[in-house]
Amino acid sequence: MPDNQWEQMLVTVAEEVLETMFFTGIYGPAQDAGPEDLPRFAAGVSFEGAPCGRLTLSIPETAARTLAADFLAAEGEGGLTDAQVGAVVCELANMICGALLSRVESGEHFRLSSPELVPAGAAPPACQHHRFLDLGEGALSLWLRLENHAA
Amino acid sequence: MAFRILIVDDSPVMRAFIRRIMVLSGIEATEFLEASDGQEALDMLQHQWVDVVLTDINMPGMDGEQFVRRLEADDLLKSVPVVVVSTDATEGRMHQMLSLGARGYVKKPFLPETLREELERVLGGAYA
Amino acid sequence: MTNVIVGMADCQVSGDRDHVLITYALGSCIAVAIHDPVAGVGGMLHYMLPESQISPAKAGENPYMFADTGIPLLFRRAYERGAEKRRLVVRVAGGAQVMDQEGVFNIGKRNYLALRKIFWKAGVLLQGEDVGGNLSRTVRLEVGSGRFWLRGPGSLEQELASAAPKGASPWHSGS
Numbered sequence: 001m002p003d004n005q006w007e008q009m010l011v012t013v014a015e016e017v018l019e020t021m022f023f024t025g026i027y028g029p030a031q032d033a034g035p036e037d038l039p040r041f042a043a044g045v046s047f048e049g050a051p052c053g054r055l056t057l058s059i060p061e062t063a064a065r066t067l068a069a070d071f072l073a074a075e076g077e078g079g080l081t082d083a084q085v086g087a088v089v090c091e092l093a094n095m096i097c098g099a100l101l102s103r104v105e106s107g108e109h110f111r112l113s114s115p116e117l118v119p120a121g122a123a124p125p126a127c128q129h130h131r132f133l134d135l136g137e138g139a140l141s142l143w144l145r146l147e148n149h150a151a
Numbered sequence: 152m153a154f155r156i157l158i159v160d161d162s163p164v165m166r167a168f169i170r171r172i173m174v175l176s177g178i179e180a181t182e183f184l185e186a187s188d189g190q191e192a193l194d195m196l197q198h199q200w201v202d203v204v205l206t207d208i209n210m211p212g213m214d215g216e217q218f219v220r221r222l223e224a225d226d227l228l229k230s231v232p233v234v235v236v237s238t239d240a241t242e243g244r245m246h247q248m249l250s251l252g253a254r255g256y257v258k259k260p261f262l263p264e265t266l267r268e269e270l271e272r273v274l275g276g277a278y279a
Numbered sequence: 280m281t282n283v284i285v286g287m288a289d290c291q292v293s294g295d296r297d298h299v300l301i302t303y304a305l306g307s308c309i310a311v312a313i314h315d316p317v318a319g320v321g322g323m324l325h326y327m328l329p330e331s332q333i334s335p336a337k338a339g340e341n342p343y344m345f346a347d348t349g350i351p352l353l354f355r356r357a358y359e360r361g362a363e364k365r366r367l368v369v370r371v372a373g374g375a376q377v378m379d380q381e382g383v384f385n386i387g388k389r390n391y392l393a394l395r396k397i398f399w400k401a402g403v404l405l406q407g408e409d410v411g412g413n414l415s416r417t418v419r420l421e422v423g424s425g426r427f428w429l430r431g432p433g434s435l436e437q438e439l440a441s442a443a444p445k446g447a448s449p450w451h452s453g454s
Contacts, residue, residue, distance in 0.1 A: 087162065
């Protein structure tokens with residue numbers, strides 16, 4: 001599959017997940033991930049099948065707390081623990097990854113690892129595809145690494 | 152009529168999301184049981200009856216596919232209706248799980264009403 | 280039956296079984312129709328924008344302009360007439376992308392997402408929706424029967440039966 005098709009699919013599924021489960025839209029592409037010193041949550045999901053690889057996402061803490069409050073139907077962001085926010089960010093990564101792989105229809109079942117929080121910082125290594133999406137409260141950064149995959 | 156619902160998903164926040172939909176759907180639930188993988192769910196089912204199971208597929212430990220196979224292999228448990236709730240939206244996986252005995256399938260992401268309707272269909276409108 | 284017009288940024292609630300609440304030309308705006316079949320109360324809100332924070336002064340003058348101020352008021356007015364939340368049948372229509380809008384995140388979709396967020400937090404599920412697309416809608420709610428009808432430009436009126444929205448967000452249905 002051409003590179004730009006992976007990236008377009010990444011945007012489409014991220015938008016679908018955010019709109020459907022978090023009632024949040026994307027304002028458009030963001031230029032980059034945003035200020036490096038911003039507190040963030042980041043999560044990664046590995047996958048096996050055809051293809052194999054890993055999806056990593058990163059989101060500023062303020063945006064993550066808003067998404068978590070929306071998902072959990074909490075009245076305010078302040079009442080949520082870091083663990084709750086982290087769990088929601090993990091589930092966001094899980095759903096985006098699963099929705100992405102579901103569009104590939106490779107004929108082979110894909111398997112997802114349990115999503116895990118990862119240190120938020122520089123972009124993960126060896127990722128062929130990435131996109132930054134403007135959520136209004138900051139950029140959602142998505143990185144996709146495909147292994148043993150012919151484009 | 153009161154129902155006992157077992158939600159099987161390794162994400163505690165997804166279990167909470169699903170639980171909320173069940174409550175808002177007007178299902179009179181006696182009790183919500185939760186498990187984080189298929190083995191934990193099977194262990195629970197050895198000791199208590201449930202009216203419906205909602206299960207993810209991709210879970211650590213015993214995944215949803217193995218879990219449904221084990222339910223169908225049990226003379227008693229195979230009568231418990233299972234609805235799969237999964238990010239796997241491929242035709243192949245859906246066909247597989249329904250062939251293994253699942254009675255419903257909801258793809259993530261989903262609107263709350265979609266899950267409500269699938270549960271209504273599987274339970275035959277017997278609730279509320 | 281007597282038509283009661285719901286204008287733009289307007290809300291009408293009635294307990295008169297003879298009334299039909301009707302609102303026209305829903306482009307990117309959204310109509311929220313609620314009905315309690317036991318209390319015989321119906322209400323309709325026609326709002327234009329998602330969030331009042333962009334203009335608290337305007338929201339103060341007319342709360343029905345915004346989803347976050349109009350929707351709670353619609354429900355409250357229905358409760359005052361004897362409606363109960365658990366009995367309410369809720370349907371929504373509108374949120375079209377009008378032709379002159381630019382940008383990825385159009386007002387119709389933003390109106391819909393705002394409504395979804397408000398309903399999810401308030402614990403309200405929908406019994407029907409007809410949203411998105413490019414065409415303007417006219418909708419009416421019969422207070423006596425609870426039946427909800429909608430019509431696009433140049434098309435026949437159709438009833439929106441109580442049926443759950445399907446799948447994912449309407450902007451991604453079928454994808």
